[in-house]
């Protein structure tokens with residue numbers, strides 16, 4: 618049973634169920650995603666990334682409250698949170714937390730990042746699309762961002778907020794260098810700590826060295842514990858949204874995403890087909906034996922497998938491509 622109506626009418630239960638379908642890669646998910654696509658594209662998605670414990674969740678809690686005050690509906694995906702989403706000052710403040718999760722205009726969902734079919738990034742994006750179709754104005758994706766796959770997640774968002782903190786030592790250098798690629802807005806959180814002005818200065822310098830660009834990521838000092846600076850952070854995101862919509866960037870990012878979406882789905886299906894083909898092969902180990910003994914070779918086996926999968930003949934050999 619498809620529950621498109623219920624989802625687009627904002628039923629949290631229907632949305633939660635649909636997300637579970639997507640997470641488990643159930644057949645209903647594919648049908649639903651096809652049917653819902655036409656109702657997506659309205660939400661603005663914001664990826665929040667940064668080192669573990671930087672205060673991402675604390676900031677998101679405050680941001681959600683401000684967006685709600687502006688009358689916006691907000692959905693949050695917390696990918697593989699190492700600490701509960703409801704961190705920071707709000708943790709323990711049960712009444713205010715209850716406000717947030719019982720608010721009809723707020724939807725929060727955690728997702729594990731391990732063992733996901735088709736990659737966490739694509740799946741997170743699919744969940745974001747469901748939230749978009751459900752009428753949420755803002756979709757926040759929080760991810761611990763240091764590794765490649767985490768940074769990849771934010772490539773699926775319209776805007777990325779990079780959360781930095783003072784005093785993380787040298788391993789932060791790599792992330793600092795990365796800000797030029799991933800941060801549309803930069804929050805220097807834990808501004809109550811020593812070194813935050815120095816970090817802001819360092820980041821400003823790195824941005825200046827990169828030369829003039831159409832959009833220079835603003836750097837905002839914040840405190841996840843008190844909410845200080847979060848208003849400016851939300852305003853900076855709104856500014857970026859304005860730029861995103863008025864410039865070519867918005868269309869470029871969204872087109873890039875559709876390309877990635879298509880490619881990742883084809884990849885998923887080919888992976889699955891390969892698994893099925895190998896599983897259905899009675900002589901798989903014999904093929905491996907042949908390679909071991911040197912009477913066969915892995916490339917030839919691979920080519921025969923592709924034929925078996927029904928796509929072998931369609932893949933052009935490298936030597937037939939790009940011939941003048």
Ligand SMILES: Nc1nc2c(ncn2[C@@H]2O[C@H](COP(=O)(O)OP(=O)(O)OP(=O)(O)O)[C@@H](O)[C@H]2O)c(=O)[nH]1
Pocket residue numbers: 668669670671672673674675676698699700701704705706761806807808809810839840841842843
């Ligand atoms: N001193 C100080 N502590 C903060 C600030 N913001 C957050 N914290 C604390 O830092 C810790 C981590 O906060 P979280 O919001 O859970 O951080 P996170 O980045 O979401 O953490 P992960 O999702 O586990 O990577 C908590 O104990 C917060 O109370 C801040 O501005 N100043």
Ligand SMILES: [Mg+2]
Pocket residue numbers: 673674675698699700701702704759
């Ligand atoms: Mg967190």
